[in-house]
Amino acid sequence: MDNLFKGAVRFRERSFEKHKEFFRNLGHGQKPHTLFIGCSDSRVVPELITKAMPGELFVVRNIANIVPKYRISKEYAATTAAIEFAVMTLGVENIVICGHSNCGGCHALFKDEEYFKDIPNVEHWLEQAGDIRKQVEENYPGATEEEREWITEQVNIVEQMKNILSYPLIADRYKAGKLNIYGWYYVIATGEVYNYNKETQEFELIKE
Template sequence: MEKLFKGVLEFQREDFEGHRELFKELGRRQKPHTLFIGCADSRVVPNLITRTHPGELFTVRNIANIVPPYRVTDEFVATTSSVEYAVQVLNVDSILVCGHSNCGGCAAMNMSHDSLDHIPHVRKWLEVSKEVKGRVNRLMTGDSPEEREWLTEQVNILVQMKNLLTYPYVKEKYDRGELNIYGWYYIIETGEIYNFNDEKAAFELVS
């Protein structure tokens, strides 16, 4: 914790002072342009990889960057309510689903039910993306663990993009051209980011 306390002091002394006017402007309002849906993985830092300032990204992070399909419910739904707020209140013009390499959540999608007994809530959460495993099995060209890994991570991104369109207000704005939906695949060890091209149905390196 000492590292975190020192970080606070450095932030106040350096970063805050360097952006004092920006923080003053953001003090009573926010107007982010993008809803960033990413994995909770500690190696994925949205503002770092996009070089954005405070106030630009409305960020949702969870295990395996999952977007549950839309449903009317009285349950406590963190990701669903965040999508609702971003689109209906903040009026973001883009939604970005960002998956990444070496994703533990995606790896767990390919594990047996019993092997996840020690993390039952994670196992239940991953059921939202249960279709990913079937789609990956149909796409596999061999038995390579590496191929299964990157296929699972990329197919998972596509499933979440599809799930976003089950939200009536998202689909309405998307169909009217008022909202863009993007899918990114981030390679941690190289810093490369691949953007999904709808027309080519493929991830392309952002360059």
């Protein structure tokens, strides 16, 4: 924690002072252009891999970058509420759903009940992705564990792109061409980011 405290001081004394006017303007409100839905994994830093500035991304992160199917809930539906707020209140123009390599949440889909003994809320959260495990097991029966890992991570992204369209007002905006939806796959070890091509149904490396 000592490094975090020192970092906060360095930010205020160096970065903030250098860009004081920029932050002063941000202090009056936000107008992000993109909703970035990513995994909570500590190695996935949206602003780092996109080189975005403060105020550009409205970020939602959870285990395995899951988009719950739309419903009006009496529970505390944090991810659903954040998506609603980004699209309907802030008026973002883009939604990026970003999965990544070596995802612990996707890997846990294949674990037995004993694994979840002390993390029941994680087990409950991942129930939303149960169909993804079935898809991978049925469609890729001969896959090695390494192949199964990246297949699961990519299938998961595609499924979450479908789930986001269960939000009626998002579906309306998307069909009207007022909202773009992207699926990204980030490879931690190489720094590569792949974008899902809906026509070819393949992930393609993002290049200049």
